[in-house]
Amino acid sequence: MEIYQGLAASPGIAIGEVFIYNQKLHIPNFSISDYQVEFEIDRFYNALRKTKEEYLKLQQKLIEEMSEDQGKILEAHILMTEDKALIQEVVDKLRAEKKNLESIIFNVVDTLSKKFLQMEDEYFRDRAIDIIDFGKKIIQILLSQKNISLSDINKNVIIISTDLSVSDTASMNKTHVLGFVSELGGKTSHSAIIARSLGIPAILGIKDITHQSSIGYLCIIDGYSGTFILNPDNETIEKYRVLKQKYEEKESEFLLLRELPSITLDNKKILLKANIEIPEQEIESVQKYGAEGVGLYRSEFLYLSKKRKVLPTEEQQFSAYKFILEKFPNDIVTIRTLDLGGDKVLEDLYSKEPNPNLGWRAIRFCLANPEIFKTQLRALYRSSVYGNLQIMLPMISNIDEIEKTKTLIKEVISELQNDKLPYKENIPLGIMIETPAAALLSDELGKIVDFFSIGSNDLIQYVLACDRGNEKIAYLYEPLHPAILKLIKLTIDNAHKNNIKVSICGEMGADVLNALVLIGLGIDEISLSPIKLLEIKKMIRNINYSEIKKIAEQTLGMSNQKSVIELISNWTNNNLKKE
């Protein structure tokens, strides 16, 4: 049994089989115990059988499409899958060295191919290439590294990978992916955000984990603490089964709060809304936890699906927006315009940028591509008649960006009038406050928009110069840093001065301690992953706003995050009921 610690990115416990997902071929290298030797020998025979089948299929194809002679090229490869000496050598080494199968095969093949390469005879030297090819093929089969898409997974597994792109995560088959672990990524990376939205436990930032295991091994993810256990013993499996049940019971208790208002003891209402990315997959949990509308729909996920080869059309977008608006006939749905860029890239549209987070992102990309932007705005305006829509612009860093958008909206409205298509008048237009510039300029911006939503995920990365997706500097990424609190307070005060509402839709609002400070600073709404909603509601129902306001004011006078965290933790421990 091996225990690893990573960043707890999405809560939940999962027990299941490892599935290594990686584009690059890697050779795991780890020691195994006595009882695992027979398991590895079985895997070896199965993989030999599959390798032979694949070579035979390939041979057939060569014969059909080329010639009998071309098919013969694979004779040597096929013979290798039955080569008694080679097979025996692998089995002997597995027993003697007690290392995982892939590393043994790699070593046997490596030694053998080097021997052949040193031979005088050219025929034998050529065989070295066949041996290397055979080694690669069987290892690929062992690691299931064909072009598998995560949406094709058809049995329950726990994904282990170096990194998961946003589109990988978005196209995951939720029914079969029990959880995922990756070497890279921070808590507010978009993969982590989607995992939370889909309710899939996830741990990020475990160095070299893809080389420590193989497909089919048992493992446990504890997404609450960030603990990952490979090859757990029976006692540990039992312990986690009990823990999982305990968390499920706790969730049932939380569900009792669903119908109750999110209101403080002294009657201050804090609206709790949902963040969503993939409405069809998430709508159930949004409704289950009783969100009062949608505070952030990350519309870029419509564009990021791996299956989609072209950008979504106006019609496709229109149906997607209509779908979500109709689900909330009595509540507001805030749809954010395209925030592509950063870690959410469409390879066809983007060439690699040296600093993607500071690059051609979100509103910058949209204004540079008015046709793409206008298609989205048209779809949004057309869908507006089906509910209570608000439109939100991401990554605003100056007034021009808002004004240019307003001009495009005017064009869209006149086109819709010409086309005699219905739309709602005066759809509220708001902005994300997620660049330091927007926070500092919030008084001026507040005069020309209808609402603010603080994007703390980006605001923190830009204010603290700390990449939100980099696990190496995750320790610097601190929402309660006084610089962040001062900018948030400034934003909230300027919003209220201009009579507009301010929400937070970054992950900061989904943490009890952080949310407490935000409420004290005067935030009106919190939009968050639905799974965290009732935990926050419980806290809200147990506090007095007047008291929290004073605590939050104290934090503004502090010069380091440690003192802020200490103050808030002590207050919470003394005043909020423990589970």
Ligand code: PEP
């Ligand atoms: C944010 O930056 O806080 C935010 C909500 O937007 P995203 O996470 O999609 O960048």
Ligand code: MG
């Ligand atoms: Mg953002």
